[in-house]
Amino acid sequence: MLPYIYLSNPENFFNVIMFITMAPAEEYMSNLDYEKYKSSQHIFEKKIRKVIEETISLDQLKCDKSKLINMQRKMNPEQDLYAMSSITDVDISENSRMFVVASLIDKIPNLGGIARTCEVLGIRNLVLSSKKLTENQDFKSVSMTAEKNLNIIEVTPSNLEEFLKEKQAEGFEIVGAEQTVDSKNLIKFSFPRKCIMILGHEKEGIPSNILGFLDHTIEIPQFGLLRSLNVHVTGALFMWEYCKQHIVGGSTQT
Amino acid sequence: MLPYIYLSNPENFFNVIMFITMAPAEEYMSNLDYEKYKSSQHIFEKKIRKVIEETISLDQLKCDKSKLINMQRKMNPEQDLYAMSSITDVDISENSRMFVVASLIDKIPNLGGIARTCEVLGIRNLVLSSKKLTENQDFKSVSMTAEKNLNIIEVTPSNLEEFLKEKQAEGFEIVGAEQTVDSKNLIKFSFPRKCIMILGHEKEGIPSNILGFLDHTIEIPQFGLLRSLNVHVTGALFMWEYCKQHIVGGSTQT
The missing domain is CATH 3.40.1280.10 (SPOUT methyltransferase, trefoil knot domain)
Structure with a gap:
């Protein structure tokens, strides 16, 4: 996917990465084709969740919670990767009228x-x-x-x-x-x-x-x-x- | 009170009236001394409430409610006077911490x-x-x-x-x-x-x-x-x- 994006849209590459990694919208401004990149965003999110779950096991959380420093879930691909799991995962289409x-x-x-x-x-x-x-x-x-x-x-x-x-x-x-x-x-x-x-x-x-x-x-x-x-x-x-x-x-x- | 305001502050007279009659803040912009005019605002509000209560009795409301057209409670002193009673009348000083x-x-x-x-x-x-x-x-x-x-x-x-x-x-x-x-x-x-x-x-x-x-x-x-x-x-x-x-x-x- 990424090489494809780069080839098809080299000047937008940075913005696409920001979108896929779910950076706050204030940090980029672009005319991306959301639908096109949504699935790669989803795959990315899943991967990151898995990495986080494996890295920080529940046991560790119980033992060391006092020592864990709370950290923003915003994402900056130039720095470390943190989980971007949204607090909600509801299909709103039926409820939002x-x-x-x-x-x-x-x-x-x-x-x-x-x-x-x-x-x-x-x-x-x-x-x-x-x-x-x-x-x-x-x-x-x-x-x-x-x-x-x-x-x-x-x-x-x-x-x-x-x-x-x-x-x-x-x-x-x-x-x-x-x-x-x-x-x-x-x-x-x-x-x-x-x-x-x-x-x-x-x-x-x-x-x-x-x-x-x-x-x-x-x-x-x-x-x-x-x-x-x-x-x-x-x-x-x-x-x-x-x-x-x-x-x-x-x-x-x- | 009004002549006093006029004498002490003629160029601000319009704004004072707007304040006392509780016009929406967007409609004027001034450097009024709020504390000074608050009591007259209060007296005005009481008077208007009384007028409204006398004019529209509860019986009338019951009989003719379907015919009553709903109307904004915002106040425009150049047009008719409507009640400005706030929906709340709570002393917030103790609760707001x-x-x-x-x-x-x-x-x-x-x-x-x-x-x-x-x-x-x-x-x-x-x-x-x-x-x-x-x-x-x-x-x-x-x-x-x-x-x-x-x-x-x-x-x-x-x-x-x-x-x-x-x-x-x-x-x-x-x-x-x-x-x-x-x-x-x-x-x-x-x-x-x-x-x-x-x-x-x-x-x-x-x-x-x-x-x-x-x-x-x-x-x-x-x-x-x-x-x-x-x-x-x-x-x-x-x-x-x-x-x-x-x-x-x-x-x-x-």
């Missing part, structure tokens, strides 16, 4: 950030006002290529009502992140598995015509003097709660 | 963002490598003046070990957000109330000398191909979990 609607959001870095957070937390569907936004440099520099692993759907703000009607007909429930007179607390909220999550504009929030479509209006409790969180952080907390309720161990839930 | 350590973080927007999220979620103590960072325009444009309502502590990376030793002696436990061979999953983690939470550098994470001090190394489960979340989002999820466990209804916990 959330669409994050970011069509109302203005600022490109917020959109790129939301794409990255979606990808990491296992949310697979991101709705943007235009697919072209993902080509913007300000988007890419924050998204860390997350958009390549997401299902991006294009819905302009003026088509949003139509989109929501369609999804409601398909059995999805619409959840809006907004502080309204009717909002429920995120802490106590059980997310529907088939969930359309709407984030509001940075200043204007969710417009009243869209508020009318919401099955649930949910807000994050606020303890300070400021009135609101950044929209990317708001989205992240909602996705995190959905992820905990449906993606992690979601196969045992209804 | 977390210090967020951001000394290792490089990028100013991340620091400003973390300050804002701290403030909103009721985390009162933020450790930065230098207090001067809060004067940076890139910090201010993201923090929305959150730093004025936070206890900012200055600890340089080289003094961090010393700081952690002191805090451990005071009974605090050190929690690090890092992917290590020994990390536990954030989903299952019970935060100590007296908690020092360390966020790592954007690329380098938490250095090994600091990893040695951690009582708990905690990571966020990752479901995608990307290796990590943005450090601000990571911090936000940790703070959110702490907030849920200790600040919300924290007075009834031990």
Whole structure:
């Protein structure tokens, strides 16, 4: 595999190695063909796990745990090799049924950030006002290529009502992140598995015509003097709660 | 009160009104003396709540709930007045014992963002490598003046070990957000109330000398191909979990 990669793509060789060895996305930036190299990443991970298991046996761990220095699991191929086992190994395809609607959001870095957070937390569907936004440099520099692993759907703000009607007909429930007179607390909220999550504009929030479509209006409790969180952080907390309720161990839930 | 404000501070009048009426922080930007105007904000909020309660009686709500259009609770003094009651009204001072350590973080927007999220979620103590960072325009444009309502502590990376030793002696436990061979999953983690939470550098994470001090190394489960979340989002999820466990209804916990 490696000689093949080198021959087919010599100038990208370093990035391919970084990808296969699962270096943090911040440490490289490339236009790799993920699907192409995914299997070699998987083989690499398996090998490394085996090496680690053989090197550090369970007995050793029991005897010498106090002496073992904790170490980052991030990978740097120029230094030593450490295990990259992810804490999770769940097939999320069946459990992850959330669409994050970011069509109302203005600022490109917020959109790129939301794409990255979606990808990491296992949310697979991101709705943007235009697919072209993902080509913007300000988007890419924050998204860390997350958009390549997401299902991006294009819905302009003026088509949003139509989109929501369609999804409601398909059995999805619409959840809006907004502080309204009717909002429920995120802490106590059980997310529907088939969930359309709407984030509001940075200043204007969710417009009243869209508020009318919401099955649930949910807000994050606020303890300070400021009135609101950044929209990317708001989205992240909602996705995190959905992820905990449906993606992690979601196969045992209804 | 208002004529007094006008006389003492005519050029700031608009911002003072925005503050007292609890407009979202994005809609103004000022160097207000929060403490000075807080009581008038409180009086305003009480008045508005009363008006709303009188206008919309519970009976009406029961009869006509289906007809009531949900509306944002954000306040725009140029338009109609809506209730600004926060979903929470908890005295957090006793429950909020977390210090967020951001000394290792490089990028100013991340620091400003973390300050804002701290403030909103009721985390009162933020450790930065230098207090001067809060004067940076890139910090201010993201923090929305959150730093004025936070206890900012200055600890340089080289003094961090010393700081952690002191805090451990005071009974605090050190929690690090890092992917290590020994990390536990954030989903299952019970935060100590007296908690020092360390966020790592954007690329380098938490250095090994600091990893040695951690009582708990905690990571966020990752479901995608990307290796990590943005450090601000990571911090936000940790703070959110702490907030849920200790600040919300924290007075009834031990």
